[in-house]
Structures are given as structure tokens and as C-alpha cells.
Amino acid sequence: xxxxxxxxxxxxxxxxxxxxxxxxxxxxxxxxxxxxxxxxxxxxxxxxxxxxxxxxxxxxxxxxxxxxxxxxxxxxxxxxxxxxxxxxxxxxxxxxxxxxxxxxxxxxxxxxxxxxxxxxxxxxxxxxxxxxxxxxxxxxxxxxxxxxxxxxxxxxxxxxxxxxxxxxxxxxxxxxxxxxxxxxxxxxxxxxxxxxxxxxxxxxxxxxxxxxxxxxxxxxxxxxxxxxxxxxxxxxxxxxxxxxxxxxxxxxxxxxxxxxxxxxxxxxxxxxxxxxxxxxxxxxxxxxxxxxxxxxxxxxxxxxxxxxxxxxxxxxxxxxxxxxxxxxxxxxxxxxxxxxxxxxxxxxxxxxxxxxxxxxxxxxxxxxxxxxxxxxxxxxxxxxxxxxxxxxxxxxxxxxxx
Numbered sequence: 001x002x003x004x005x006x007x008x009x010x011x012x013x014x015x016x017x018x019x020x021x022x023x024x025x026x027x028x029x030x031x032x033x034x035x036x037x038x039x040x041x042x043x044x045x046x047x048x049x050x051x052x053x054x055x056x057x058x059x060x061x062x063x064x065x066x067x068x069x070x071x072x073x074x075x076x077x078x079x080x081x082x083x084x085x086x087x088x089x090x091x092x093x094x095x096x097x098x099x100x101x102x103x104x105x106x107x108x109x110x111x112x113x114x115x116x117x118x119x120x121x122x123x124x125x126x127x128x129x130x131x132x133x134x135x136x137x138x139x140x141x142x143x144x145x146x147x148x149x150x151x152x153x154x155x156x157x158x159x160x161x162x163x164x165x166x167x168x169x170x171x172x173x174x175x176x177x178x179x180x181x182x183x184x185x186x187x188x189x190x191x192x193x194x195x196x197x198x199x200x201x202x203x204x205x206x207x208x209x210x211x212x213x214x215x216x217x218x219x220x221x222x223x224x225x226x227x228x229x230x231x232x233x234x235x236x237x238x239x240x241x242x243x244x245x246x247x248x249x250x251x252x253x254x255x256x257x258x259x260x261x262x263x264x265x266x267x268x269x270x271x272x273x274x275x276x277x278x279x280x281x282x283x284x285x286x287x288x289x290x291x292x293x294x295x296x297x298x299x300x301x302x303x304x305x306x307x308x309x310x311x312x313x314x315x316x317x318x319x320x321x322x323x324x325x326x327x328x329x330x331x332x333x334x335x336x337x338x339x340x341x342x343x344x345x346x347x348x349x350x351x352x353x354x355x356x357x358x359x360x361x362x363x364x365x366x367x368x369x370x371x372x373x374x375x376x377x378x379x380x381x382x383x384x385x386x387x388x389x390x391x392x393x394x395x396x397x398x399x400x401x402x
């Protein structure tokens with residue numbers, strides 16, 4: 001497998017340039033050797049500019065996917081920078097095709113190659129996607145600025161002494177700044193991240209006789225190594241009390257003051273990612289779930305002053321409002337279904353790792369259940385709480401060489 005990957009990479013490097021060059025004959029790469037006047041195939045467009053060289057930086061990537069298992073594909077990316085001449089936009093009036101003018105345009109091409117090597121050094125840090133495009137634009141603009149300065153100093157190549165000075169300067173830099181080897185870059189095994197979203201927690205069994213479902217706000221943190229993930233989150237909601245006059249603690253006439261209780265839930269779980277592809281991931285989680293219910297209660301007595309026997313005023317509060325709470329920690333299990341919709345590479349190294357990071361955004365659907373048992377209630381109540389969360393998840397991994 002490894003030998004096949006190496007062979008593919010060698011073929012890519014050796015064949016890409018000539019294949020692209022001969023595909024339509026409109027492009028010449030710096031690696032192909034010194035410029036010739038026959039490379040300038042465009043038609044002159046300005047009488048004030050009898051010769052013109054059009055150069056640009058381009059980036060091409062080779063993606064290698066190695067199958068680690070049936071449900072896991074490891075992807076590595078090798079990104080290559082090229083200095084290319086657009087032959088169709090480069091032109092030269094035959095009356096101005098002198099050896100000195102050809103040297104001037106070769107100087108422009110050499111300077112473009114120097115920008116290419118600097119760009120390649122940046123790409124080798126793991127820069128991809130939008131950040132790579134920004135870096136291409138940066139060095140292209142830098143090149144355009146240098147070319148304008150050289151044109152002024154050499155009077156568009158006509159001042160031979162100044163031209164020789166610029167040639168020496170650029171060639172010296174090319175000799176000192178060799179084209180760096182292109183490494184394979186991939187995310188590291190350690191990861192960290194966060195998630196935030198909303199969902200519902202639905203009680204079942206005996207618990208459902210006292211509390212309705214709760215619409216939750218959820219936020220959590222996660223840390224991982226390879227396929228193992230540890231996550232912890234907290235959720236808040238307000239479930240409906242199905243029976244405000246229910247004597248949940250067995251105390252006569254102790255009833256709820258408000259229709260809704262406050263519910264605080266937390267989960268600590270260890271997960272294993274059973275499926276991990278470019279776009280989708282599935283993680284199985286097991287751990288512990290904690291749930292706390294709190295609501296206001298008071299003592300009520302029969303209202304002896306109730307003209308018309310109004311049922312709404314049949315009872316009146318006969319004590320101060322107090323807070324009742326119940327909580328329990330028990331086992332839980334669930335799944336995380338992730339759809340990875342966006343991946344970027346940080347522009348600057350992370351201050352802890354000192355390396356740039358790959359940040360993956362995903363939309364996560366998380367069904368789960370928790371077993372709960374509330375012994376403080378009278379009678380004791382137990383059952384399962386079934387939840388489902390829809391969250392945004394962000395996971396960061398430091399980039400490193402393969």
C-alpha cells in the first residue's frame with residue numbers, strides 16, 4: 001500500500017507539468033527551462049508595450065486516500081505550487097526581440113519562481129482551501145509589485161547595467177532559497193472542540209406521570225484521541241408539571257405554585273467513532289447522566305370564604321413558598337451522527353501547540369437515553385428519559401507531517 005502511494009506521487013510530480021503544458025500549448029512552466037521568443041505567442045495589444053510577459057502562480061493538490069478499514073479512510077493532501085507563463089497573453093513585437101529583452105523577461109520569470117518557492121514553504125505548513133487561495137493572492141500581488149519596481153529601475157529592461165544587477169540579486173536568492181520538498185500533511189490524533197444547540201428530553205415510565213417533556217438548550221466541550229472522545233455538556237429546560245396538585249413528596253396539600261419546573265441536565269460520556277469519512281461520522285457514547293428538577297411549592301388549605309363555590313378559589317395558599325428539588329445520576333447511552341459541512345485551516349499557529357490547526361464544522365444529531373430513579377418522591381418513581389439534540393459541533397486538530 002505504501003509503495004503504491006509513493007509511486008502515485010512520483011508519477012504525479014513527473015507527469016503533471018508536461019501533461020498540462022502539452023494539453024493545449026498555452027502554458028509554460030519555469031521548470032521547463034529558459035524562455036525562448038517562440039513562447040510569446042500572443043498578439044501585441046499596446047504599441048507602448050512592444051513586449052510583455054504574463055506570469056502567474058497556481059496551486060494544484062494531490063489527494064491520497066488510504067483505506068485503513070472498511071469504515072475508515074485516511075486522507076492526506078500534498079499541495080504543489082507552480083510558476084507558469086501564459087503564452088497566449090505574452091507577446092513580443094519582432095522588431096524588439098533582442099537577447100537583452102529576453103533576459104529581462106527571464107528575470108521576471110525567475111522572480112515568479114522565487115515567489116513560488118516561498119509560497120510552497122507556506123503550503124508545506126498544512127495550509128489548504130481558502131487560506132491557500134489567500135496566500136497565492138498575497139505572493140501574486142507581491143510579485144506584481146516587484147515587477148513594477150524592476151521595470152522602473154531597469155527602464156523596462158533597456159538599462160543593461162541595472163538589468164545585470166537585478167539578475168544577480170534574483171539568481172542569488174534562487175540559489176539560496178531552494179524549492180522545498182512537499183510533505184504529506186494530515187491532522188494529528190489529538191482533538192478538542194465544543195458544541196451548542198437545542199433539543200428535547202422526554203420522560204417515560206413513572207417519571208412521565210409527574211413531568212412532561214422539556215425543550216432544552218445544550219452546550220458542551222469535547223476532547224479526543226484518534227477515535228476516542230470524551231464529552232461533557234449541560235442542558236437547561238422548563239418541563240411542564242402535569243399535575244400541579246400532585247403531592248409528589250407525600251405531604252398533604254403541598255402543591256406546586258407554578259405550572260413549570262426548572263430542569264438542569266448534564267452528561268459525561270466516553271465515545272468511540274465507528275464510522276469516520278470525509279463527510280459523515282458516527283460515534284457511540286456511554287457514560288453517566290445527571291438530571292435535577294426544581295419547582296416552587298406551598299401548603300394549601302380549603303378556602304372557607306368562597307362565595308359561589310368558585311373552583312378556582314377553592315383552595316388558598318397557607319404557607320411561604322419554598323423550593324423542592326430532586327436529582328439523580330445514572331447511566332446513559334447514545335449516538336452522535338455528524339455531517340461535516342466545512343473544513344478550514346487556521347491562518348496562525350495555535351498558542352498551545354505552536355502549529356496550525358484544521359477546524360471541522362459539523363451538524364450533529366444526537367439521540368440518547370438516561371435511566372433515572374427518584375427515591376425522594378412518594379411513591380418512588382423511575383424510568384427512562386429519552387432525548388434528541390441538534391447541535392453545531394466544531395472540532396480542531398493540529399496539523400502535522402505524516
